[in-house]
Amino acid sequence: MNNTSPIGIFDSGYGGLTVFRSIAGQLPDYNYIYLGDNARSPYGDHSFDTIYRYTLECVEWLFAKGCKLVILACNTASAKALRTIQQKDLPLKYPxxxxxxxxxxxxxVIGQYTSSNQVGVMGTRGTVNSQSxxxxxxxxxxxIIVHQQSCPMWVPLIENNEHLQAGADFFVNEYCNALIEQAKDIDCVLLACTHYPLLLPKLKTALPDTITILSQGxxxxxSLINYLNRHPEMEEQLGKGGKKEFYTSGDPTAFDEHASIFFGAELKSSKM
Known part of the structure; x- marks a missing residue:
């Protein structure tokens, strides 16, 4: 068995680095390749067909880099592209x-975090509109009754490093208030975008303290640990050594400047 395959982690930009940080923290021995499609980010307002095409191109690029397992660490791509890739592309071309x-x-697992069975989901327009x-x-x-709220201004604020500035308060409060107005007894709010954990300090202020705020990392x-335990045939193919590679479809210098905010450490990327 050729056990040299890195785990691929894909996101439309920086947000997936918050998931990558958690994965690498719990599974530090594996090799990883991260790809951010920053040149075409954000994905949230694109059509299903466009997001599917962009996501498949990036998944195939990671396959070409030797990845046998790819994580879509992006809610929009997971909502709009994952099922088609799993059901159409993998069986035909990449079994x-x-x-x-x-x-x-x-x-x-979300049922573990609610007593009222009233859950809020905050995400991009693409994720919310998909109803996924x-x-x-x-x-x-x-x-469980799910109440959704799209937050189109949050990703631009975060990617421009303005999310902790006072000017971001208006948009944080606007979307949080709109969600709570849907149901007063919401007791769990899911941040259904991997960018949003960076807003946690403001979200804890904007939302009632009776609400559990759930990040996905x-x-x-x-879930990945459980998957690898259930699929030893995949786990045996994965390379070990703790190597981490970062790639972007955009400008690597700009990527490196912003990425450390999400990953929690300095990193060096390359152009895909």
Whole structure:
């Protein structure tokens, strides 16, 4: 068995680095390749077809780099491209490769975090409009009522490093208030975008302290551990050594300047 394959982690930009940080923290021995499609980010307002095409191009690039397993650490790509890739592209062209997303792992456990069965989901327009969280959560917890709120200004604020400035308060409060107005007894809010954990300090102020704010990094990391335990045939192909490579479709210098905010450490990227 050729056990040299890195784990691929894909995002439309920087946000997936928050998931990567959690995965690498829990699975430090594996090799990883991260790809951010910054040149075409953000994905949130694109059509299903465009997001599918962009995501597939990036997944195939990671396959060409030797990845047998790719994590879509992007809610929009998971919502709009994952199922088609899994059902159409992998069986026909890549039967020995696997692509996983971030929506299903979260839906499988979200019932553990609510007593009122009223859950809020905050995400990009693309993720919210896809209805993916409503459908997936309903499969596992049909008793839970999901209230969604799109937050189109949050990703631009974060990617321009303005998310902790006072000027961001208006947009944080606007979307949080709009969500709470949908149901006063929401007791769990899912941050359904991997950028949003960077807003946690402001979100804890804007939302009632009775609400559990749920980020996806640790959930996705634990789900990956469970997946590898269930699929030793995949785990045996993965390379070990703790090597981390970073690539971007945009400008590597700009990527490196912003990426450390998400990853929690300095890094050096290359052009894909």
């Amino acid at each position: 020995d490769r696997r692509v996983l997303g971030v929506i299903r792992p979260t839906a499988e 969280y409503l459908l997936e959560i309903n499969k596992f917890f049909p008793e 640790e959930i996705v990391a634990q």
